[in-house]
Amino acid sequence: MHELEPIFNPRSIAVIGASRREGSIGHSVTKNLIDGKFPGPIYPINPGSPEILGLKAYPSIGDVPEPVDAAVYCVPADKVLDVARQCAKAGVKGHIVITSGFGEVGNKKDEEELVRIAKASGGRVIGPNIVGTMSNPAKANASFAPVLPYNGQTALISQSGALIIALDTVTYVRKFGVSAMISLGNMADVDFADSIEYYAQDPNTTCIALYIEGVKNGFKFMQAGRWAGKPIVALKAGVSAHGAAAAASHTGSLAGSVKVYQAACNQAHMIWATDLEDMLNKSQALAMQPVLKGGNVVIITNGGGIGVLGSDAAERHGIPLQTAPADVQAQFRKFMPDFGSPKNPVDITGGSGVAGYEGAIETALKCPWVDGVGVFYCETAVTKATDIANAVITKLKESGVKDKPVVCCFVGGAGSVEAGKVLLEASIPYYDCPNKTMSALAALRQAARFSEVGCRVDFEPYADVDKKRAQAIIELARKAGRKALTEPEAKTLFACYGLPVTKSSLATNENEAVRYAQEIGYPVVLKIVSPDILHKSDAGGVRVNLKDAEAVRIGFRTIMENAKRYKADADIHGILVCEMAPLGSEVIVGSVNDATFGPTVMFGLGGVFVEVMKDVTFRVAPISIDCAMAMQQEIKGYPMLQGVRGEKRRDQEALAAVLSRLSQLVSDLDDDIAETDANPILVYEEGKGCRVVDARVILKRR
């Protein structure tokens, strides 16, 4: 038996604080269990009443003669720990704690004690501060939400209890089928990962939908997602880039929780939802239909307008329509007048009746070229919407096809809404506009891609790294009381992990500078190295394109004078003599140690792309070369790396290696590194590599 069975699928339930007062939470929970026809025994617990709502009540859980799976806590916060002790003693394993007044108001101590008591007796706690749990297969409404939700196959897990209450009756209006609705509240014990793990193995659930405010353990969350083997839709609330302004590095200021959450959810094989509506739309399709195994979607429509809108939406959501091959067009042709179009969208035209739809649907389902079908319909006087809905249902059933998703877009009034209900009752997703329909199909495509990858994590650590030396560099900086590495230290650190940093040597006098410049080869760049001067250019601390010894000597002197003028007491380590890398495409790579997900890496194009457009992408580290290639492809400026205006393709493979190697560095040194920037990196033509020109490393506080 799964450890969470007593909470999510209890056989017997006690309501602690099952109040006599109508309208109270304890009373409502008891009534909900009765009204929901919970098949197992319900034990109201109340010291002041022998009977509640016609059920025998007990003064305490210890008085119940049989073992009890779950206890729903409806007593005030100051009574919860006593109740927990009694429940633990009575062998209760599922502690469903509705009561508020714990971690959410700063009372962490009692919250931890509650979990400790429950766990010491082999139990688990959901909550506190929740609406409760609802399971349709178990007929268990252990909550104070109005009713058991509309029955179906999505498990909806929400951190917010209010959202559960709000959506409960909406499920009936939308015919949004739910297997379970779970309120997680403070997540003192049972969290998203636990719930995902449970519903991944639940035979009554085909899709898991999450409403997330914050994740406590990012690693566990991501692992649960990848291991689930079922579609998961994630809706994250609170997506503002809060806290980013205070970040010390460039990458830090670009992070913002939403980009990191988005990346983490994607890596955890969760389908991102932009809002509540999007979450419901996508979940509906994922719960009801098979995944979209290939990219060939056919839209069958009686209206050119909605067909074109569907085509636009398909492209927007990453599943662009393809023109049907000639033989496929010939088959569709049979079901439309001459002025129809079989190309895709397959426009059977406005005068088409049921027969036209039936023929086109049958053709699409049989045709091996077609991977998925969107049946579009705009309400006309020629046909009844429900007749078209029934045609879809019949043809799908007759075809016996089980591996091609079919979704419907009916645009119209009451007739279409009615048809939508008919479709949903037959487990065929219905939407009222082309955009929602294609977004749902795109979610089915994404789910297919995730299931192809499975739970495999394909990062192979690099063996040719020098972790010990990297750690020694950090230790040295820490001993000197510094929170950031100097540029030469940061470059050496990067070099320990095989990043192609520009050649450089630290000179403490003019003669040394000239000698190093000769060793490196002209032209060279000189840069001030001082922990007190972070913005080198602002302090006049950089000289570029120095072509001979004389220029190096003048440059050295000028920089030293500028630095002293900028900050008289600056601790100057010397001047870095650097190889002047030839011009290339400028990109930025960096990392931020996220409070939830740990080290993450970032990629973007340099200059205006990153400064103004914020065209960057993140991943939770470590990442493989393939993943690093995908990062490059997903930024808007990707064509620049493919070569524009006659330029050749940039060395994306070399850049991917930089990202992947940096991801290993920040994972290996997770305890020490807060943020890094490799900025700029100059990327050359294919085969010619790239060079990290500047490096910054900020250390974590200890």
Ligand code: COA
């Ligand atoms: N064992 C069993 N029953 C007990 C008890 C005990 N140790 N101590 C008290 N009770 C009984 C009371 O006698 C009362 O029954 P009665 O009305 O028949 O006399 C019942 O438990 C409830 O106690 P009461 O003091 O009336 O509490 P309440 O109903 O006002 O509030 C909570 C209890 C849990 C609802 C409240 O503390 C709370 O936390 N509310 C917020 C819940 C919430 O919003 N959760 C998050 C949703 S998102």
